Amino acid sequence: MQTDSSFTFVLFGGTGDLSMRKILPALFEAHRAGGMLADSGKIVAVARHVADRGEYLQWVDAHVKPYVSKNGLDEVAWTSFLARIEFVKIDLGNPDDFAQLRDAIQDLPGIRVFYLATGPSLFVPICHALAAVGLNHNARIVLEKPLGYDLKSSNAINDAVGEIFAEEQIYRIDHYLGKEPVQNLLALRFGNALFEPLWRREWVESIQITIAEELGVEARGDFYDNTGALRDMVQNHLLQLLSIVAMEPPHSMDSDSVRDEKLRVLRALKPIDPREIGKVAVRGQYHSGVIRGNAVPAYATEHGVKPDSSTETFVALKVEIENWRWAGVPFFLRTGKRLADRVAEIVVNFRPVPHSALGASALRAGANRLVLRLQPNETIRLYCLAKQPGEGMNLASVHLNLAFDQFFREAQMEAYQRLLLDVINGRLALFVRRDEQEAAWRWVEPILNEWKASTKPPKPYAAGTWGPAAASAMLAQHDTCWLEEEN
The missing domain is CATH 3.30.360.10 (Dihydrodipicolinate Reductase; domain 2)
Structure with a gap:
């Protein structure tokens, strides 16, 4: 699968378990395969538990490598993959911090993908904060389960997210x-x-x-x-x-x-x-x-x-x-x-x-x-x-x-x-x-x-x-x- 689709992949919860075990390993495999990810594509991790990009890359090196080296790790591919990764330290509970994210990605090319690898209680605040700094355009947002506790809470999240992102921008992921x-x-x-x-x-x-x-x-x-x-x-x-x-x-x-x-x-x-x-x-x-x-x-x-x-x-x-x-x-x-x-x-x-x-x-x-x-x-x-x-x-x-x-x-x-x-x-068929x-x-x-x-x-x-x-x-x-x- 060859692609020239440039992208900026923003990973909220960048130090979390899901990011380490599944998301970053999956992106690495696509990178290593060659041609699946545009050369200009960037990964921007968002977290507050590490100080800067250097410390974040050390974190990734320690926590992601075990999931991508089962069949031997291509060190050249790994090094070039790490070169794709940028880091922004923000507090997701502080909407004012999102201006830093905007400044960090506004000049990066291609579609913006916001992956919310966080607890569902943060979905709506993150979406509101993205909209407040104008980042809800030319964008797609990925929501992990669970999306709500029941029909009422699920509708509340969908209503709030739907006010900011159109349905065709929302990717509710079910990995099965x-x-x-x-x-x-x-x-x-x-x-x-x-x-x-x-x-x-x-x-x-x-x-x-x-x-x-x-x-x-x-x-x-x-x-x-x-x-x-x-x-x-x-x-x-x-x-x-x-x-x-x-x-x-x-x-x-x-x-x-x-x-x-x-x-x-x-x-x-x-x-x-x-x-x-x-x-x-x-x-x-x-x-x-x-x-x-x-x-x-x-x-x-x-x-x-x-x-x-x-x-x-x-x-x-x-x-x-x-x-x-x-x-x-x-x-x-x-x-x-x-x-x-x-x-x-x-x-x-x-x-x-x-x-x-x-x-x-x-x-x-x-x-x-x-x-x-x-x-x-x-x-x-x-x-x-x-x-x-x-x-x-x-x-x-x-x-x-x-x-x-x-x-x-x-x-x-x-x-x-x-x-x-x-x-x-931009393919929605496998999303809910x-x-x-x-x-x-x-x-x-x-x-x-x-x-x-x-x-x-x-x-x-x-x-x-x-x-x-x-x-x-x-x-x-x-x-x-x-x-x-x-x-």
């Missing part, structure tokens, strides 16, 4: 949409005659979407205890993946065509009846356990977490889409912390053959399935049945495997790298539009409200397991199970 298998899902569905005729209720029995983490809340106990898994993962990541899986074919891949179809899915989600939440929603909280031989503490004893906390660290949901394509097909969503493995995957279970001339084994589980693994290794596998060598018609489950790192010689692009390049080049976000919050809120009012605590599960037994029981009611239970 930048992952290679998610992009390949669109290619598989809309580029191959094999899959699109099967992608409907007549041929799909159920769909599972899982984002599982081995990690706990780490140093984010204060934040997480006021957020929970439903807000942190379901309202954004899982519902965005669901909308990609279930969307109708767009007439083109331009930004609004794709997002229009995703919005139709979100608006077609069957509303959750508060009286039925116990049947279609499971919330859990991890207790102490063992993960890969290491003892880990219970959530309630994590730093920053209230000892009597009822915050959920696990959510499993049965979701239905009320439209012609998907009526009656259950979508099972699941996410959690301190689970048995780190995995993100989409599992499409096709219906078995209606009659088997090959015996009962042709109806066995483990076949007629498409599995898209998003992490840790990105693959797509199509499972089917084949005859085992030897006497008799004995069938076994086999799979066709597309392992991107083996099939394609080009290095895979990390999600943040793809998305940051899209921001710089405001009406999508509102539809997601509107669907999630009845669950949030019911759990808030409930006197029942989250269901316990031991760290290192796959969550509460109730999540498995919910699928058993539909004569199915989670993928790892079958294996």
